[in-house]
Amino acid sequence: MSVRVPLSSEFVNGDVSFWYRSMGVPAPGPRLDGDLDADVAIVGAGYTGLWTAYYLKRARPSLRVVLLEQEFAGFGASGRNGGWLTGDLAGSHERYGEGARRLQREMYTSIDEVIAVCEKEGIDCDLVKGGVLNVARTPAQVSRLRESVESARPWGIGEEDLRLVNPGDHLRVAGAIEGSWSPHCARIQPAKLAQGLARVVRDLGVPIYERTPVTEIAPHRAVTPYGTVTAGHVIRATEGFTSRLRGLRRQWLPMNSSMIVTEPLPESFWDEVGWRGAELLGDMAHYYMYAQRTADDRIAFGGRGRPYLYGSRVDARGHTHEWTVEALWSLLTEFFPAARSSSVAHAWSGVLGVPRDWCSTVHVDPSTGLGWAGGYTGHGVTTTNLAGRTLRDLVLGEETELTSLPWVGRRVRAWEPEPLRWIGVHAMYRLYRVADERERTMPRTSVLARFADLITGH
Numbered sequence: 001m002s003v004r005v006p007l008s009s010e011f012v013n014g015d016v017s018f019w020y021r022s023m024g025v026p027a028p029g030p031r032l033d034g035d036l037d038a039d040v041a042i043v044g045a046g047y048t049g050l051w052t053a054y055y056l057k058r059a060r061p062s063l064r065v066v067l068l069e070q071e072f073a074g075f076g077a078s079g080r081n082g083g084w085l086t087g088d089l090a091g092s093h094e095r096y097g098e099g100a101r102r103l104q105r106e107m108y109t110s111i112d113e114v115i116a117v118c119e120k121e122g123i124d125c126d127l128v129k130g131g132v133l134n135v136a137r138t139p140a141q142v143s144r145l146r147e148s149v150e151s152a153r154p155w156g157i158g159e160e161d162l163r164l165v166n167p168g169d170h171l172r173v174a175g176a177i178e179g180s181w182s183p184h185c186a187r188i189q190p191a192k193l194a195q196g197l198a199r200v201v202r203d204l205g206v207p208i209y210e211r212t213p214v215t216e217i218a219p220h221r222a223v224t225p226y227g228t229v230t231a232g233h234v235i236r237a238t239e240g241f242t243s244r245l246r247g248l249r250r251q252w253l254p255m256n257s258s259m260i261v262t263e264p265l266p267e268s269f270w271d272e273v274g275w276r277g278a279e280l281l282g283d284m285a286h287y288y289m290y291a292q293r294t295a296d297d298r299i300a301f302g303g304r305g306r307p308y309l310y311g312s313r314v315d316a317r318g319h320t321h322e323w324t325v326e327a328l329w330s331l332l333t334e335f336f337p338a339a340r341s342s343s344v345a346h347a348w349s350g351v352l353g354v355p356r357d358w359c360s361t362v363h364v365d366p367s368t369g370l371g372w373a374g375g376y377t378g379h380g381v382t383t384t385n386l387a388g389r390t391l392r393d394l395v396l397g398e399e400t401e402l403t404s405l406p407w408v409g410r411r412v413r414a415w416e417p418e419p420l421r422w423i424g425v426h427a428m429y430r431l432y433r434v435a436d437e438r439e440r441t442m443p444r445t446s447v448l449a450r451f452a453d454l455i456t457g458h
Helices: 047-059 093-121 139-155 188-202 239-244 267-273 322-335 337-341 381-393 421-442 447-456
Strands: 007-013 036-043 063-069 084-086 133-134 163-165 178-182 183-187 216-218 221-226 225-234 253-262 279-282 289-293 299-305 344-354 361-364 370-374
Touching: 007 225, 007 267, 036 047, 036 221, 047 063, 047 188, 047 370, 047 381, 063 225, 063 337, 084 093, 084 381, 093 139, 093 183, 093 188, 093 381, 139 178, 139 421, 216 225, 221 337, 225 381, 239 253, 239 344, 253 322, 253 421, 267 337, 289 322, 299 322, 322 337, 322 344, 421 447
Parallel strands: 007 344, 036 063, 036 225, 133 279, 225 370
Antiparallel strands: 084 183, 133 178, 163 178, 216 221, 221 225, 253 299, 253 344, 279 289, 289 299, 361 370
16 A cells, blocks of 8 residues: 555455444354245345345234345445435436425435334444535535535425535535535444344344345246245345346446545544534535544545446455545545544445436336335435335335335336446546546536536436
């Protein structure tokens, strides 16, 4: 690693994530051992699969629900994300159309639903509903920030949900000109939530077969090397790992996101920057960042690294490239110069699912029993809870407010074949990086960023 990044003596790159390092990687449970019959087979034991199993068993305790997981529960994005339980919509209001107002309110409701379940089930995941501050550090970013607040109003997002603020009133970020504030966000420790949900689901009588990769999903069956599960419903909850399944390589783009975490910072640092609570922090750059103050007084700081691997390949080990660590550290210390006295304790990466129109979907086909949810574009911590409750209603054949939301049954065209996918995604992020640099001296959004949006439909 470059000397430009101070690394702690116990620095780790990869090995799932810091979240698991701080609590210990769980020993994988038993594999599937032979063929099995079930009412519902769920492929993937991340947040989507765990929430779906939870709500199904709470609604119908007699249902035979099983979870199939290639590694261990919470191995993927559920154990690697930035810990934002946010009310931001996983997609565009305009693309969801008229029902987007209801979908947005359900996203806000889902935050409090997660909080309630954690309290009821005794899941300690460092959860604090502290709100979120987004900062603008250039005139062009200020313009986008104001536009984002104004454009939110027609979708039922009022002043109490999102408003412009002086960022220094919440958090002192170097160079911040203006900010927006929303109370609809909570900090979590992602791995603690995943493992807590896994414990609760097992206690409800749901077996989680780990180290059991699913090689094929077909109507009423999920095929593994150790046996086939036959079920009335088979739910695909594989998010960024969907490209590994046969015939689904172009369904959702596996996009990488990377994080670093500092050593614990002293109280004097938090006093200096005014970060007194559990506020989440984001910005209005195209190549954006996200951060939290952890329960043990570190900064967990994330952003896009090497965004996409050719052929929709997935690096499951979470290793982060040196230049990505350098870029994240540079931006962190640009935001908080006082953090230069600290060092980086861990770096890791995870993969998220991106549909062609950047809007998430949930669906169950009654004729085949096949269902899925995903394509959360980085907003999955909250959206997975809504997905789990919606999948419950769809599997049970109930018509509810949730099953009429506009993301239910949405069909999105596949991504282009290679090399067009690779060229398009890398061009988009290259243009975003250049646009951010140019906007340091520009009053409005760079045309390069608008062109990047046009290329990929972002």
